[in-house]
Amino acid sequence: MSRIVIVYHSGYGHTKKVAEAVLAGIIESGAEARLMMPVGEMDDASWAELAAADTIIFGAPTYMGGPSADFKKFADASSKAWFTQTWKDKIAAGFTNSATMNGGKFSTIQYFVTLAMQHSMIWAGTGMMPSNTKAATPRNDLNYVGGFTGLLTQSPADASPEEAPPAGDLETARVAGVTARWRAGAR
Amino acid sequence: MSRIVIVYHSGYGHTKKVAEAVLAGIIESGAEARLMMPVGEMDDASWAELAAADTIIFGAPTYMGGPSADFKKFADASSKAWFTQTWKDKIAAGFTNSATMNGGKFSTIQYFVTLAMQHSMIWAGTGMMPSNTKAATPRNDLNYVGGFTGLLTQSPADASPEEAPPAGDLETARVAGVTARWRAGAR
Amino acid sequence: MSRIVIVYHSGYGHTKKVAEAVLAGIIESGAEARLMMPVGEMDDASWAELAAADTIIFGAPTYMGGPSADFKKFADASSKAWFTQTWKDKIAAGFTNSATMNGGKFSTIQYFVTLAMQHSMIWAGTGMMPSNTKAATPRNDLNYVGGFTGLLTQSPADASPEEAPPAGDLETARVAGVTARWRAGAR
Amino acid sequence: MSRIVIVYHSGYGHTKKVAEAVLAGIIESGAEARLMMPVGEMDDASWAELAAADTIIFGAPTYMGGPSADFKKFADASSKAWFTQTWKDKIAAGFTNSATMNGGKFSTIQYFVTLAMQHSMIWAGTGMMPSNTKAATPRNDLNYVGGFTGLLTQSPADASPEEAPPAGDLETARVAGVTARWRAGAR
Numbered sequence: 001m002s003r004i005v006i007v008y009h010s011g012y013g014h015t016k017k018v019a020e021a022v023l024a025g026i027i028e029s030g031a032e033a034r035l036m037m038p039v040g041e042m043d044d045a046s047w048a049e050l051a052a053a054d055t056i057i058f059g060a061p062t063y064m065g066g067p068s069a070d071f072k073k074f075a076d077a078s079s080k081a082w083f084t085q086t087w088k089d090k091i092a093a094g095f096t097n098s099a100t101m102n103g104g105k106f107s108t109i110q111y112f113v114t115l116a117m118q119h120s121m122i123w124a125g126t127g128m129m130p131s132n133t134k135a136a137t138p139r140n141d142l143n144y145v146g147g148f149t150g151l152l153t154q155s156p157a158d159a160s161p162e163e164a165p166p167a168g169d170l171e172t173a174r175v176a177g178v179t180a181r182w183r184a185g186a187r
Numbered sequence: 188m189s190r191i192v193i194v195y196h197s198g199y200g201h202t203k204k205v206a207e208a209v210l211a212g213i214i215e216s217g218a219e220a221r222l223m224m225p226v227g228e229m230d231d232a233s234w235a236e237l238a239a240a241d242t243i244i245f246g247a248p249t250y251m252g253g254p255s256a257d258f259k260k261f262a263d264a265s266s267k268a269w270f271t272q273t274w275k276d277k278i279a280a281g282f283t284n285s286a287t288m289n290g291g292k293f294s295t296i297q298y299f300v301t302l303a304m305q306h307s308m309i310w311a312g313t314g315m316m317p318s319n320t321k322a323a324t325p326r327n328d329l330n331y332v333g334g335f336t337g338l339l340t341q342s343p344a345d346a347s348p349e350e351a352p353p354a355g356d357l358e359t360a361r362v363a364g365v366t367a368r369w370r371a372g373a374r
Numbered sequence: 375m376s377r378i379v380i381v382y383h384s385g386y387g388h389t390k391k392v393a394e395a396v397l398a399g400i401i402e403s404g405a406e407a408r409l410m411m412p413v414g415e416m417d418d419a420s421w422a423e424l425a426a427a428d429t430i431i432f433g434a435p436t437y438m439g440g441p442s443a444d445f446k447k448f449a450d451a452s453s454k455a456w457f458t459q460t461w462k463d464k465i466a467a468g469f470t471n472s473a474t475m476n477g478g479k480f481s482t483i484q485y486f487v488t489l490a491m492q493h494s495m496i497w498a499g500t501g502m503m504p505s506n507t508k509a510a511t512p513r514n515d516l517n518y519v520g521g522f523t524g525l526l527t528q529s530p531a532d533a534s535p536e537e538a539p540p541a542g543d544l545e546t547a548r549v550a551g552v553t554a555r556w557r558a559g560a561r
Numbered sequence: 562m563s564r565i566v567i568v569y570h571s572g573y574g575h576t577k578k579v580a581e582a583v584l585a586g587i588i589e590s591g592a593e594a595r596l597m598m599p600v601g602e603m604d605d606a607s608w609a610e611l612a613a614a615d616t617i618i619f620g621a622p623t624y625m626g627g628p629s630a631d632f633k634k635f636a637d638a639s640s641k642a643w644f645t646q647t648w649k650d651k652i653a654a655g656f657t658n659s660a661t662m663n664g665g666k667f668s669t670i671q672y673f674v675t676l677a678m679q680h681s682m683i684w685a686g687t688g689m690m691p692s693n694t695k696a697a698t699p700r701n702d703l704n705y706v707g708g709f710t711g712l713l714t715q716s717p718a719d720a721s722p723e724e725a726p727p728a729g730d731l732e733t734a735r736v737a738g739v740t741a742r743w744r745a746g747a748r
Contacts, residue, residue: 064640065675068633069634069637072627072628072633075630088501089501089552101331101333102333103317114665116499118625120502121499122496122497125490130287146290147289148488181560184558185558185559250449250450251450251489256450263443276739294488301440301709301710309684310683312678313681316646335675336674365683367746369742370746371745371746372743474707475663475705475707476663476707477709480665504661519661
């Protein structure tokens with residue numbers, strides 16, 4: 001069974017909510033998954049678990065136009081895995097949340113891609129069409145924000161994680177499916 | 188008086204609408220400005236006018252995650268001005284429109300910055316805060332889409348240029364002001 | 375057998391040389407591949423061939439900080455395939471050449487990724503470590519330029535395609551292998 | 562007199578060497594400048610000094626495809642200055658160093674631009690042409706690496722800061738000149 005690890009940082013709970021939605025969707029689709037928070041020091045067991053995963057999904061809030069410093073600290077620490085190319089040929093995907101529709105969300109996802117490529121991973125986007133091409137599109141439609149490379153969610157600054165972002169487990173099925181197909185091809 | 192040229196391509200009229208709003212705002216603020224469409228062959232007079240400008244504003248729709256091919260054709264042709272560094276120290280700014288909130292809009296603006304930097308220009312963003320940090324933010328608020336590096340506008344695919352994007356002359360005053368200050372500093 | 379199509383534009387022959395090296399490497403590794411030049415109008419047969427491919431590799435010179443306008447014209451025309459998501463789940467990869475070590479090469483590759491993601495493709499990078507981490511690294515080492523997301527090559531402006539870039543078929547084996555594994559997983 | 566602050570993080574001394582070269586060049590050109598290291602907690606005096614500066618230059622090594630986590634921590638903490646738009650209309654510029662010619666250097670500079678634009682700053686690139694367009698270009702030529710948006714330097718992993726990167730004070734004069742002109746225009 002495919003093993004998927006979602007490595008994320010969340011500052012105020014909104015990104016955590018997205019991570020949990022992604023997790024629920026993956027499990028529902030029949031793959032094995034778990035959340036990992038890279039805040040503070042990661043121990044050897046954490047790195048071993050990442051080394052054993054088929055897919056690693058990166059998640060972080062967009063702060064000041066890029067992934068949060070807590071996530072970047074994790075990314076920098078992954079240089080050890082980079083040096084040995086331990087994550088080579090794993091599937092990678094990502095998601096980010098911020099208070100604006102655009103802001104630096106695209107920048108954060110671009111960074112995730114760059115990180116994954118240094119690790120020689122294979123990148124899978126959302127596989128979704130955008131929803132908001134029609135004037136009457138409601139805000140809570142699937143992919144209203146219009147992310148392709150990664151899942152983009154938006155949470156107003158005055159909204160609690162219970163209120164926002166809107167249900168964002170959309171990328172889930174694709175990543176699980178991609179992982180399963182990629183894993184099957186290796187046999 | 189500051190001379191500002193807005194070089195833009197528009198496929199269906201939405202980007203043209205933004206260009207005209209930017210133009211109106213610049214003129215209102217007391218600077219001299221005009222629109223230039225780089226579709227087809229630019230003649231020597233067009234390039235001479237760009238060479239004489241204080242500020243060049245780039246505008247293009249985002250097609251398939253980047254500036255339209257018609258705009259890129261203009262950018263490639265500017266290699267002659269690049270080679271002689273004719274645009275060095277001019278102010279640059281940009282805007283883009285597409286059907287989604289995010290999509291590749293950030294990618295298009297990033298390209299404009301990269302282009303401007305090859306030309307040794309100075310980049311001025313929107314100077315605006317985002318509007319949509321509150322849950323009750325109406326769609327037609329200033330900078331709802333959340334652009335900082337450049338002006339981002341969104342037009343539903345089924346909306347005519349009369350209907351969309353919402354009034355987008357927001358960047359105007361800043362670029363005109365930046366140009367005036369930069370011009371004054373050169374005396 | 376995996377079918378790989380390399381869609382590229384070349385202005386002065388350097389990018390063509392890279393395309394041919396990538397082609398040779400793919401064929402050597404046992405996959406089926408061919409070159410396609412998207413300059414001018416693509417006909418229905420061209421688009422049908424892309425629709426039937428397992429993998430599409432994008433190649434273009436970097437002009438003024440991004441892919442050449444001729445390539446962008448092809449990308450814009452692919453909006454028809456995007457609308458029907460015809461390229462969904464295909465593998466994508468890319469390469470670019472320019473006269474400088476850095477310049478906008480990374481920008482061009484980032485654009486290829488953004489394009490691929492709109493098409494819901496899966497992105498495979500070079501899977502290579504950089505060569506030039508040692509002071510004595512010769513210029514003609516593998517991956518001297520240091521590309522991860524895509525293959526980056528550099529050709530001095532005064533060098534003919536026979537002279538430059540240095541042998542650049544490096545990405546080949548990885549893309550062919552990724553395609554084969556991905557194809558096998560779909561059975 | 563123009564006040565320029567160079568805020569940088571350096572892991573092994575190579576980026577520090579670049580920062581010092583930039584500092585020396587600014588002072589030589591007649592402006593006032595100083596270095597600031599944002600590692601650890603910045604105190605109120607540090608933020609006040611940044612608030613009083615005409616120009617802020619960002620510097621960081623490129624780690625795993627982006628600015629080091631220590632720099633990102635500083636960037637995240639600048640959200641307070643962002644909220645009040647304290648840095649609005651200041652000039653911004655940047656530099657980065659890494660072991661490869663390309664790697665993520667462009668990504669780091671792109672991030673610096675995105676950060677500066679959120680702060681409503683004005684971005685000034687290097688204003689330099691690339692050197693390595695000729696086959697016989699020596700490695701230690703000005704702008705061999707080919708940076709436009711920001712200063713890019715490369716240091717082999719086995720080279721000490723005394724040995725690498727090659728003299729990199731190239732951006733200096735431009736930033737000091739841009740600052741002076743911008744400052745003069747505000748009178």
